[in-house]
Amino acid sequence: MSHRATIDFLLYDWLQAERLCERPYHAEHSRETYTAVIDLAEQVATEQFAPINRLTDIHEPEFDGTTVHLPKETPLAMKAYNDTGLLAASKDAELGGMQLPTVVEIAAMSFFYKSSVSLAAYPMLTRGNANTILAHGTPKQIEVFAKGGIEGRTFGTMCLSEPQAGSSLSDIATRAVPDMAGDGLGPADWAADPLGPRYRLTGHKMWISGGEHEMGDNIVHLVLAKIPGPDGKPVPGVKGISLFIVPRKLVKADGTITSQRNDVALAGLNHKCGYRGTVNTLLNFGEGKFPVNGQAGAVGYLIGKEGEGLKCMFTLMNEARISVGLGATMLGYAGFEASLEYAKQRPQGRRMGEGGKDHSAPQIAIVEHTDVKRMLMMQKAIAEGGLALALLCAQLVDDEKTGTPEQAERANLLLELLTPIAKSWPSAWAQEANSLAIQILGGYGYTRDFPVEQHWRDNRLNMIHEGTHGIQGLDLLGRKVIMNGGKALSVLAERISETVTRAGQVDGLAEHANALAGALQKVGASTKAAWATGVPEEALANATPYLQAFGHTVLAWIWLELGLAAKAAQQAGQWDIGPLGTGFLQGKLACTDYFFRYELPKIDAWLGVVSRRDATCAQAQADWF
Ligand SMILES: Cc1cc2nc3c(=O)[nH]c(=O)nc-3n(C[C@H](O)[C@H](O)[C@H](O)COP(=O)(O)OP(=O)(O)OC[C@H]3O[C@@H](n4cnc5c(N)ncnc54)[C@H](O)[C@@H]3O)c2cc1C
DSSP states (O other): OOOHHHHHIIIIIISOGGGGGGSGGGTTOOHHHHHHHHHHHHHHIIIIIGGGHHHHHHSOOEEOSSOEEOOTHHHHHHHHHHHTTGGGTTSOGGGTOOOOOHHHHHHHHHHHHHHOHHHHHHHHHHHHHHHHHHHHSOHHHIIIIIHHHHTTSSEEEEEOOBTTBSSOGGGOOOEEEEOOSOOSSSOSSGGGOTTSSEEEEEEEEEEEETOSOSOSSOEEEEEEEEOBOTTSSBOSSGGGEEEEEEESEEEOTTSOEEEEEOSEEEEEEOOOSSOTTSOEEEEEESSSSSOBTTBOSEEEEEESSTTOHHHHHHHHHHHHHHHHHHHHHHHHHHHHHHHHHHHHHOBOSOOEETTEEOTTSOOOBGGGSHHHHHHHHHHHHHHHHHHHHHHHHHHHHHHHHHSOHHHHHHHHHHHHHHHHHHHHHHHHHHHHHHHHHHHHHHHHHTSTTSTHHHHHHHHGGGGTSSSOHHHHHHHIIIIITTGGGGHHHHHHHHHHHHHHHHHTTSTTTHHHHHHHHHHHHHHHHHHHHHTTTOOHHHHGGGHHHHHHHHHHHHHHHHHHHHHHHHHHHHHTTTTOSTTTTTHHHHHHHHHHHHIIIIIGGGHHHHHHHHHTTOOHHHHOOGGGO
16 A cells, blocks of 8 residues: 555645745756655665565564674665665755755655664664754765765764663763874874864763664764863763764774774664664763774764754754654554555454344445444544644745745744654654554454554654653743744744634634634643743643643644645545545545544643643652552
8 A cells, every 4th residue: 555645645735845846946846856756765665665674673683792783684775775865865966965855855755664664764863963964064074974874875873862861861971082192093183183173982872773783884973972171070961062973983084984993882782672673772982892092982073062062963853853753653654554454354243234233244344343444534644644744844844944034934933843743743643543553453463463563563662762752742831832932832823823714714624623723722821821820840740731732733733734635626626536536535534524523622631731730740759659
């Protein structure tokens, strides 16, 4: 099965993505070039990623004490991906890129996430890593460390977490001190190294995805560490954190990768519940296993300004958060497609007639049972809604980059606000969708003979990494909705109100437009109520229910937008042809109804505790549990 028709509907009927070609930056593009890129992505993902998704789950990465072994199919899949040129798709032509709109790039990526989320993680990390160097690095750092990632020659990681510092990054203990010893490659003066001020790093980084393997020419680690202050002690808080480029193999100033290992050693692999195709590592920096110029300490080059490491890393983290949301969504999609196919074929039970069941009649396929339809509808609403959300965010990235100054400013504010939703809404609900996919397959869904249990296991990660669900709620209510005097929230409210006005005049959608206007008003009122006393502990006591309600309101907005696009397409007689027939658009409209009738009403319960600043959980004592 393919979600291609929905991609086309979202890109062209809803987001009018061809209009981006009117901007000079994308002038070389057209719907034909978009189609060519998406066709290629769909083909490579289906032929090279999907067939080995189970294999990479069963054959986890192994470490023999010296080398990490991945299934031999993994590097072949990476090569196939790199050959598509997608790593450079949205980059400037002078960097070898295609200047493709991000929204089309993300649409193309969706096929890889659906086919194998854990294989897609390697290019996702590499892309974010290269983008961070592009945004904050010197021209030399870009030439030497970002280009390899863009061209698919090297891989990238993000090294933030430590065993004792996950959510609380201000507590990282990795240290960076000026490299007085010299690395034997660059100048003796640490501050004069052409690759950037040169430091030696010492510390442990936990959970590092893609941290050690033999693929590509090198691995470029982006590492957060603290430079000690004048008293020799690390500066407390996030202000003391700086960002460093730490290559796995040392690199000369002209970009030549040497065979000499940097002092970054693999302490061990983490054995995960899912997502097993991505190797996950505990890395020791500077323990002396691979001394450089006779000295322990991993060589790293400062990127960006000292003390601004977390700020720079947010380039990667924001991008990664949207990608995590898309990955979660596409796992939801994969489960939806698998359970739909199963439900159409599995005969079980009989229709309830007027006089009860006729046991002599043939059995019906379970897709005919109302409760199974409910489970399919919920999965469809989550998968298609989540995909729409990811594409909307991607188009905001395009507006930030190539829109008018006013479009760019509004897009920037909206993205800040929507990033916690783009990350956390699919992570929570597509997990639920995967659970429903298992439910539809009944006992078979609970076995490893079908793919749906793997989707569920793979998806369970997404509420944990890239800022846990709870941390996203704190970010949304504690920071995003109140920043700049609530400006971002006002921009969102304007956008939602525009949709409400348009939908209010359309038959079949006016009822939903009213409900959305009500939901927006309730979110606004509970934001104020939460902060009424100005005491953060009280305001944030129910930040997660707030996140859930906010997410559902945003998705209701998206579903109303999709309802409008479906109505317009119906009137224009589009999609009324071919094998999809009229059902395609009717399905979108039914999903809009579903979301407004079954999902949106849930926000009342969530916002109730927020508005009351309910302290039931806040006041509970550890010994009450
Ligand atoms: C498979 C996998 C891959 C990963 N890949 C990477 C990677 O490539 N690079 C990288 O740097 N990291 C990576 N991570 C780390 C990931 O980002 C962290 O696991 C995550 O940030 C949470 O940190 P923690 O596991 O230490 O949990 P903790 O921070 O200990 O959190 C445990 C629980 O306490 C809650 N909690 C913690 N603090 C607060 C608070 N202040 N208020 C309310 N609740 C709180 C959390 O929400 C969570 O439910 C990965 C993790 C996994 C599992």
